[in-house]
Amino acid sequence: EPEVTQTPSHQVTQMGQEVILRCVPISNHLYFYWYRQILGQKVEFLVSFYNNEISEKSEIFDDQFSVERPDGSNFTLKIRSTKLEDSAMYFCASRLSGTPYEKLLFGSGTQLSVL
């Protein structure tokens, strides 16, 4: 089965630094998502992206966050100035259509540690 690929698997950064998390969604998928899981907590929705624009975002996704699909294959999440509380596992996901009945496939995640 095709996979969603995320790089790097681990990212360590200093507070206040910018980070970019990268994802390669499944090639024919049209809807893209970022979720995150703080250690021991639930998986939380951050943002959804379709047709080169954000379709929905959560309260977590503030002005420090941005997403981009720069070249038709990569999907990136940028955190402009990281905070300690941004430390989490970040998951990229994609699906063929926007309907919930379409399986949402997740990548293996990027563990972000902000020191």
Place this chain on the structure above:
Amino acid sequence: DQQVKQNSPSLSVQEGRISILNCDYTNSMFDYFLWYKKYPAEGPTFLISISSIKDKNEDGRFTVFLNKSAKHLSLHIVPSQPGDSAVYFCAATGTGTASKLTFGTGTRLQVTL
């Protein structure tokens, strides 16, 4: 704001027995429910889903039951196998929020020999 709750953080079951994982939700707008399985250092993997127009959906060893009046769903795994040991997340979505899933906190299932 815990719209989806999994009240049991962990569950231990003997191999061959039934595992029952429970999930409650509060948002009446949810009309589609999913279970995901997650191994360490991997992303969540879709397991099974159910629409609110049904009360049961079965796929091999996995069955999901939905009780809409109680806003409760459960995942039954029978027979349980050691490879089923993982964290199981209940998730929900609705036609008004079709693009995003709201997850529970997860239940860690340990299947012992």
